[in-house]
Amino acid sequence: MEEKIVNLEKEARGRIEGVKTVKELEELRIYYLGRKSFINQLFSALPDLEKEKKAYLGKLLNSAKKKITEWIERKEREFEEKEEIIDFTLPASKLNLGKRHIIGQVMEEICKIFKRLGFQIVEGGEIEDEWHNFSALNIPLEHPSRDVFDTFYLDIPPSEGGRYLLRSHTSPSQIRVMEKRTPPLAVISPGRVYRPDNPDASHSFMFHQIEGFCVDKEINFSHLKGVLYHFAWEFFSSQIELRFRPHYFPFTEPSAEVDISCIICGGKGLKDGGKCSVCKGKGWLEILGCGMIHPEVLKNCGINPKKFRGFAFGMGVERIAMLKYRIADIRLFFENDLRFLNQFG
Amino acid sequence: MKFTLNFIKEFFDPKEKPSCIAEKLTLAGIEVESLTKENGDWVFQIELTSNRADLLSIFGLANEIAAVLGKQLKIKIPSLKIPSLDINIFIENEEDCPLYIASVIKGIKVRKTPSWLKERLLNCGINPVNSVVDIGNYSMLKWGHPLHIFDLDKIEGDVFIRRAKDKEAFLGLDKKERKLSPSSLVIADNKKVIALAGIIGGENSCVDENTRNVLIETAIFSPLVIRKARQEAGISTESSYRFERKVFLRLLEATLSSTINLILELCGGYFVGGKKVGRIIPSSRRIKVNLSSLEKHLGAKISSKEVKEILKNLGCQLSLKSKDTIEVKPPFFRDDLKEEVDIFEEVARIRGYDKLPSKIPFILPRKDNFDFVVSLKEFLARLGLKEIITYSIVARDDLETLGEKNLIRIINPLRKEEDCLRTSLLLGMISVAKYNLNQQNEVGEFFEIAHLYQRKNSHFEERPFLGIGVVGKGPSYIKAYVEELLKFLNISNYRLEGASLKNFTNALQIVKEDKVLGFLGKLDKKIRDSFALKKELFFAQLNLPLLEEERRVKQFKPFSFYPKISRDISLAKRKDIPFKNIVKIIEDVAKELLEGFEVIDVYQGEKIPQEFIGVTLRIHYRSLQKTLEAEEVDSLHNQLRKKLEEREGIFLR
Secondary structure: OHHHHHHHHHHHHHHHHHOOOHHHHHHHHHHHHOOOOHHHHHHHHHHHOOHHHHHHHHHHHHHHHHHHHHHHHHHHHHHHHOOOOOOOOOOOOOOOOOEOOHHHHHHHHHHHHHHOOOOEEOOOOOEEEHHHHOHHHOOOOOOHHHHHHOOOEEOOOOEOOEOEEEOOOOHHHHHHHHHHOOOOEEEEEEEEEEOOOOOEOOEOOEEEEEEEEEEEOOOOHHHHHHHHHHHHHHHOOOOOOEEEEEEEEOOEEEEEEEEEEOOOOOOOOEEOOEEOOOOOOOOEEEEEEEEEEOHHHHHHOOOOOOOOEEEEEEEEHHHHHHHHHOOOOOOHHHHOOHHHHOOOO | OEEEHHHHOOOOOOOOOHHHHHHHHHHOOOEEEEEEEEOOEEEEEEEOOOOOHHHHOHHHHHHHHHHHOOOOOOOOOOOOOOOEOOOOEEEOOOOOOOEEEEEEEEOOOOOOOOHHHHHHHHHOOOOOOOHHHHHHHHHHHHHOOOOEEEEHHHOOOOEEEEEOOOOOEEEEOOOOEEEOOOOOEEEEOOOOEEEEOOOEEEHHHOOOOOOOOEEEEEEEOOHHHHHHHHHHHOOOOHHHHHHHHOOOHHHHHHHHHHHHHHHHHHHOOEEEEEEEEEOOOOOOOOEEEEHHHHHHHHOOOOOHHHHHHHHHHOOOEEEEOOOOEEEEEOOOOOOOOOOHHHHHHHHHHHHOHHHOOOOOOOOOOOOOOHHHHHHHHHHHHHOOOEEOOOOOEEOHHHHHHOOOOOOOEEOOOOEOOEOEEOOOOHHHHHHHHHHHHHOOOOOOEEEEEEEEEEEEOOEEEEEEEEEEEEEOOOHHHHHHHHHHHHHHOOOOOEEEEEEOOOOEEEEEEEEEOOEEEEEEEEEOHHHHHHOOOOOOEEEEEEEHHHHHHHOOOOOOOOOOOOOOEEEEEEEEEEOOOOHHHHHHHHHHHHHHHEEEEEEEEEEOOOOOOOOEEEEEEEEEEOOOOOOOOHHHHHHHHHHHHHHHHHOOOEEEO
């Protein structure tokens, strides 16, 4: 009997040690300590034994029961403390994330770059008149230079500013601000503009522009260059090169178009053994137009061009976003397909 | 516009490599789009800006290239003595046509065009026709003035320069039959229209292989009239392109002289003479250029020697007025140089913009409302909404379906159906929801911030609004978004008031004092069906300037560190009793000990009458000053139970 108990103890110890799962342990617990267990059977046999043996075996049984219980509990704690193995290859939970529209984001990023230089953001209206959209900007009413400014006209009765229209660029906000306030002025004006272009991969009748201008006594062309270098380096990368190409705009003189070295081929014009498809082998990408504000424009706004000078620039937001994020079709911006929206923001 | 190196060489031979010329032209503002070798010649494809009419000729380009390469060109411009000839020319209105010269050559033979001439034309993108026409085109390319050559024998009677009669028929050299209107200027004889002035010749008077006698037309037409007429005719020709910009009398003479001499040389015949009607006085201007202003404008000091050299190379005549001031007389073909800043640009661009320094100006920062809109958008995205951008121009039919009034219409829309400015952000929301449902995307919640436009009396109103749309989810979402937004802006004490708004069932207006900040509601099924939107849409639209006006800076509100005690109440309320009545009772009884409450269960079923709805509430009590005793809370809670039970239409469960 005594030997049986000792063996049982030994056996139990080994089996408990070797247990792998909680379920197995539970089975062992029932087997060794349960109602029908060997120990319990011995306990129930105790009363029939003689007194001395009863006391001795009782002690032995109690000790065995205590030990086995301890071992099982220790094993249980072991199991509890052991962390569950996680299968991280299972798919992640689906979170409902909000998203900013990429155009909104790009506009803000650009605005913030200029804001850090001290520019103030002023949004203008989209319904404008001919004076603010054309004449004040030195754009004659009937002239080939108006060809690029095809415009939607509105059925609002004309006022002293001429016919009403949807602004075809953000430059009218320049006029609005200069009419209302006196220099020094440093303003960025983002917003929607409209032109009757039939939609295709690179045209949309509605798109976004950012206009910037700065007027003060000592402003000159070198400031225009400095500010735009700062912008391009902040927005694209400090590796980027800039090229100021003379151009013609009725509202600036001197005028320039600004190219950045192609962000795809690094300005080499070559990519993968052929012509770079983004800059078409030129190595340069046009990003904006700019210049010194024409004295006539300052005069039109009641600012004395003998005392003040200014620079101005304007850029298309979609174009810049398309370049930076390599989006091939402008229509994607306005379809608002969730598979598009969810890629950004 | 295309030109070739060999053509330039008729004036001077630039020694530089073609690629070097291309690069320098681009950096001087004449962008070379492509440079290719064709038929043994280098062809430059350039993009011209609308101010540089002088570059519409090889003559002008040669001058420009020389200046860009740091050389000065002195080209002798041919002129011509024209023996007078007795033909009748009548100009109806001198404003339409200030000058008309008709020159006559007789006894010619239309021959094969020599190959060198053909090549010039082909390389510049013009198809050869016959020797006479080709000579005209060649001369135009070289000297820049458009001309037209008629078969003299096909002209019946006199020559008239007049406006077309209404619906007057004209068959152009492009074989297109047009019905003209009085906004077009025509050349006509006694019987018919023989040319659309300055744009295209007529089939009825063209030079062909049998032509023996020709009339060469060189004239100056009003750019505005040409522009209108060619827009109406729906064409743009080499001729109209030049007339619309600017033509120069001296180049007219050069072009005519070149044409006559070449015809005589290549086609034989004799020059009979010509007739000139009208006249123009070439203007010349002098511009004072101040060198210190130049420095102030460009931000760089440029020596007077360098300035003078650049201007001379461009063909300007200079005289020194003082140490600091030069008087500049631009060459006759640089009509675009009008004032001091134009000269500044010439100096800067020939010298190279890259040689100018870059500096950052000092700017005093000023306040704006940019951060408000940005923070609002960022917040809405944080709520899980997707930002969308939809078109401001929408279909009139759609606005009319919504019963929108006072619409602003576009006079010249791209598509007839879409000719209105939107008065509501709802249409954009519907279109995005529909589009994404069609694409089988998982559609949820969107927002857009954009302007809305409305006619007001005889004027208009344009204002920014915020639209929120929730697709396929219950009303609690739209309410949550609106409430969270108002909380974010710290707008309190607003009311959500039931309102009957068109297109919406159960609409609520968001009212603060006497201002309506916006509304929210569920889109009527009827409207939804007419737009074929398959899921429910909850929509809110808020007035952005009002939100900005009403927002307040947040102030810290203290909270309690004492324990919270919560008690539940199960009740049933008749469905027609609004839940806010219950809220009112809870607030009135619990007062400052009320921390908040939540609905933990809603029940409808057998256990309560059909016209009732069961609600289980958990009320949270907490004091700012002390630890609440259970008895204290129980007594308050019992009071609340009693007050609720007393109310008609509510019973406790």
